[in-house]
Amino acid sequence: MIRKIMEYSSRYFSLILLVVIWQGVCSAGLISPHVLASPFAVVHTAETLVRDGTLPKNLLVSLVRAASGLSLAVIIGVVLALISGLSRMGEEVVDGPMQIFRTLPALALVPLFILWFGIGETPKILLVAFGSAFPIYLNLHKGIRGVDVRLLEMGKTLGLSHSRLVRDIILPSALPDFIVGLRFAVGISWLMLVVAEQVNAESGIGHMMMDAEDFLRTDVILVGLAVYGFLGLMSDQIVRYVERFFLIWSLDRNREIS
Amino acid sequence: MNVMAPAQAFSTKKSAPVVQVCGLSRRYGKGPVILDHLDLEIGAGEFIALLGRSGSGKSTLLRTLAGLDPVTEGTVTRPKEVAVVFQESRLLPWKRVWQNVLLGMGPDAVCEVDAHKVLQEVGLSHRVAAWPLTLSGGEAQRAALARALVRNPSFLMLDEPFAALDALTRIRMQQLVARLWEKHKSAVLLVTHDVDEALMLADRVVVLEAGRIHTDISVPLERPRRHANPVFEDLRRILLSALGVTPE
Numbered sequence A: 001m002i003r004k005i006m007e008y009s010s011r012y013f014s015l016i017l018l019v020v021i022w023q024g025v026c027s028a029g030l031i032s033p034h035v036l037a038s039p040f041a042v043v044h045t046a047e048t049l050v051r052d053g054t055l056p057k058n059l060l061v062s063l064v065r066a067a068s069g070l071s072l073a074v075i076i077g078v079v080l081a082l083i084s085g086l087s088r089m090g091e092e093v094v095d096g097p098m099q100i101f102r103t104l105p106a107l108a109l110v111p112l113f114i115l116w117f118g119i120g121e122t123p124k125i126l127l128v129a130f131g132s133a134f135p136i137y138l139n140l141h142k143g144i145r146g147v148d149v150r151l152l153e154m155g156k157t158l159g160l161s162h163s164r165l166v167r168d169i170i171l172p173s174a175l176p177d178f179i180v181g182l183r184f185a186v187g188i189s190w191l192m193l194v195v196a197e198q199v200n201a202e203s204g205i206g207h208m209m210m211d212a213e214d215f216l217r218t219d220v221i222l223v224g225l226a227v228y229g230f231l232g233l234m235s236d237q238i239v240r241y242v243e244r245f246f247l248i249w250s251l252d253r254n255r256e257i258s
Numbered sequence B: 001m002n003v004m005a006p007a008q009a010f011s012t013k014k015s016a017p018v019v020q021v022c023g024l025s026r027r028y029g030k031g032p033v034i035l036d037h038l039d040l041e042i043g044a045g046e047f048i049a050l051l052g053r054s055g056s057g058k059s060t061l062l063r064t065l066a067g068l069d070p071v072t073e074g075t076v077t078r079p080k081e082v083a084v085v086f087q088e089s090r091l092l093p094w095k096r097v098w099q100n101v102l103l104g105m106g107p108d109a110v111c112e113v114d115a116h117k118v119l120q121e122v123g124l125s126h127r128v129a130a131w132p133l134t135l136s137g138g139e140a141q142r143a144a145l146a147r148a149l150v151r152n153p154s155f156l157m158l159d160e161p162f163a164a165l166d167a168l169t170r171i172r173m174q175q176l177v178a179r180l181w182e183k184h185k186s187a188v189l190l191v192t193h194d195v196d197e198a199l200m201l202a203d204r205v206v207v208l209e210a211g212r213i214h215t216d217i218s219v220p221l222e223r224p225r226r227h228a229n230p231v232f233e234d235l236r237r238i239l240l241s242a243l244g245v246t247p248e
Helices: A002-027 A039-051 A054-086 A088-101 A106-117 A121-145 A149-157 A162-199 A205-214 A218-246 A248-254 B006-013 B058-065 B097-101 B112-121 B137-149 B167-184 B195-201 B230-242
Strands: B017-027 B033-043 B047-052 B073-077 B082-085 B155-159 B187-191 B204-209 B212-218
Touching (some): A002 A039, A039 A218, A054 A121, A054 A162, A054 A205, A054 A218, A106 A121, A106 A162, A121 A162, A149 A162, A149 B082, A162 A205, A162 A218, A218 A248, B017 B058, B017 B187, B033 B058, B033 B187, B047 B058, B047 B195, B082 B137, B097 B112, B112 B137, B137 B167, B167 B195, B187 B195, B195 B230
Parallel strands (some): B047 B187, B047 B204, B155 B187
Antiparallel strands (some): B017 B033, B017 B073
């Protein structure tokens, strides 16, 4: 028990020490608040931003953008992976271009997207979708192509039709790869969102941070960073839950159930 | 106790064969012949063991009979209701055991009760709702056997189904298969490396060599069989020498 507490506290000890030093340095006036706000000031600013509605409003905008972009990416990625995974013809048509496009750094498309779609919501959502569609496509495609041939043969000896083979064997066996792709996609969607919101936007967490830059408000910038970090953590947690729900059959490997 | 009695062996063959293979040949590309004008008949309810060294064409023959390999030369007649049990259980890990058993069954037959019944028959009633990855090797093979039996096949193919099991589990599984066969009386083709296993279970043992039938003998022994029986010993020696193993 005591050892557990020791282990636990020693893990966080260095982090707490870092924050204490940070606060100490700021309080002693060694670092100007224009360079780095103190932890206390950051917490205070966060509270104010929540109270006056700035943070909730911008957070909602960012969440909607990320969610729409990611949903679009899932739809596009899944449809393309199904086409190229389930038919030879489809693979020849779809896979080649996808392999070429994925080598493009998605962020380099920002200027083009602004030219094409203006500065509204469309380019931001599309940028998120573009970046995060690739991991979904690539992983799902790999999963579909990597299906265990022995299971397919077994299905054929049981007289399963082609559509049953796809539904009962190919798709479930590709699900773990799809979830790996989803995890990457979620990470990438936040990255794309940060850039999209900082280049041109009138709202969103990224815009809030860029706005703060003009007024040397490092406290607001730090709050934005913390929010991004928190969002990344939360979305990863959600994907974990999705994984636990859908892949219960593989996670139970070591647990005896009857 | 029982002398060589061909009459007994023929009695099972009297009825029209369920499986008929005529002049079946197969080669991969320009490579060597895998199956060479092979003829084989399996009677209704007959239990045949297929022995042969690696590369003798056993697997190809079984795959052709299972409908996994095409028939390019010769003819193969087989019943509609066939089932295969492979060396690996090949259960779908994302479906519970009972769902695996009922996989591909028409909607009229599908109910959990059927699965329960057949799983009880193979001694797996305590793992009906388990995930396949939590099963032991023997349990997984029992589930695979249940999946085959629930279809009421008139022809059952077993592709080295016990090869990956430990020795004790293997004996238990052989006893189970013998019991199930006595009850269901479907025609069985058991591909195996194990001469003793073939003699314990089969009515007839066929040895394949270079794509042809090298030896085809009936096993005129009553069940349950004993290794100590002199006829068993004789047959064992004959089969081993057919497989190229001579006593020292």
